[in-house]
Amino acid sequence: MRAGWRGPPPEPLPPLRIREGFRLAWRGIVLVLVTVVAIALFLFMRMLDAVGGRRGDQARAPAVQRHWARAMLALSGLRLDCAGEPMAAGGALVANHSSWLDIVVLMATVRARFVAKAEVRTWPVIGFIAQACGTVFVERRRAEARRQGEMLRQLLDAGERLVIFPEGTSTDGLRVLPFKSSLFEVFFTPELRQVLKVQPVTIVHRPAAHLPRSFHGWWGDAALVPSLANMLARSVAGRIVVIFHEPWPVAAFPDRKALAAQSEAVIRAELALHLGAAGAEPENTTDAPASR
Numbered sequence: 001m002r003a004g005w006r007g008p009p010p011e012p013l014p015p016l017r018i019r020e021g022f023r024l025a026w027r028g029i030v031l032v033l034v035t036v037v038a039i040a041l042f043l044f045m046r047m048l049d050a051v052g053g054r055r056g057d058q059a060r061a062p063a064v065q066r067h068w069a070r071a072m073l074a075l076s077g078l079r080l081d082c083a084g085e086p087m088a089a090g091g092a093l094v095a096n097h098s099s100w101l102d103i104v105v106l107m108a109t110v111r112a113r114f115v116a117k118a119e120v121r122t123w124p125v126i127g128f129i130a131q132a133c134g135t136v137f138v139e140r141r142r143a144e145a146r147r148q149g150e151m152l153r154q155l156l157d158a159g160e161r162l163v164i165f166p167e168g169t170s171t172d173g174l175r176v177l178p179f180k181s182s183l184f185e186v187f188f189t190p191e192l193r194q195v196l197k198v199q200p201v202t203i204v205h206r207p208a209a210h211l212p213r214s215f216h217g218w219w220g221d222a223a224l225v226p227s228l229a230n231m232l233a234r235s236v237a238g239r240i241v242v243i244f245h246e247p248w249p250v251a252a253f254p255d256r257k258a259l260a261a262q263s264e265a266v267i268r269a270e271l272a273l274h275l276g277a278a279g280a281e282p283e284n285t286t287d288a289p290a291s292r
Helices: 018-052 062-077 099-110 117-124 126-132 142-157 181-188 224-234 256-277
Strands: 080-081 091-095 113-117 135-136 161-164 197-206 238-244
Touching: 018 062, 018 126, 018 224, 062 080, 062 099, 080 099, 091 099, 091 256, 099 113, 099 197, 099 238, 113 117, 117 126, 117 135, 135 142, 142 161, 142 181, 181 256, 197 256
Parallel strands: 080 238, 091 161, 091 197, 113 135, 113 161
Antiparallel strands: 197 238
């Protein structure tokens, strides 16, 4: 797995206690059963939607996706709190990114399609679910930029809501990295600029008191399966707060850099408000390879 953001190493965790081992076992079994049933039901509902011509907010399959995500959070010992409302119209939601959990959280709160790097297809379980749910996979190759930009433009023009993580990688959940303005370029095409809105979203991770503050984070060379196993075994009474900020018309900004900078500033300020100074300052990540 390619390394992304290189922050401080995670705090070492003690060996699993007996009750945590039992918790991992029963939560894992329930998660597998729920996931298998949810995938079958989702694919069936998507077939019915296709036959009935149901699209967007009229489709029934996304409701299955939302219930699976909420079950996943419950099995991870997490409570979800939301402030504000996701925008009703099509457009783009841009959020800070700490972990694979962010995908589950937004899946549980808003009907949208995720934009993810192509490698996500290969992730265990989540890769399959992402493909089934219509995730848009993009490759970070200059040769693909024009084609992928056109694909995103068509989706936005059709009224889809897209979720984008402009940091381009995940972190420890205690900071916001500089947003990559190139991801905002498609919003400024002539067909979209005058009608499209962008909504910043701040995701705040609050692990249980006995766990490190960075416990939900997933960065560097961390593997997905151990991260998921630790979450199922150790997480109890954790909380994730999602703040949907006021959407902005793209036409109010002169260019993609201004929109990216303002989105970054709002999300960083909100994270700092919840966590203190840890989320306040950007970092120089010019030489860091993009990842999750």
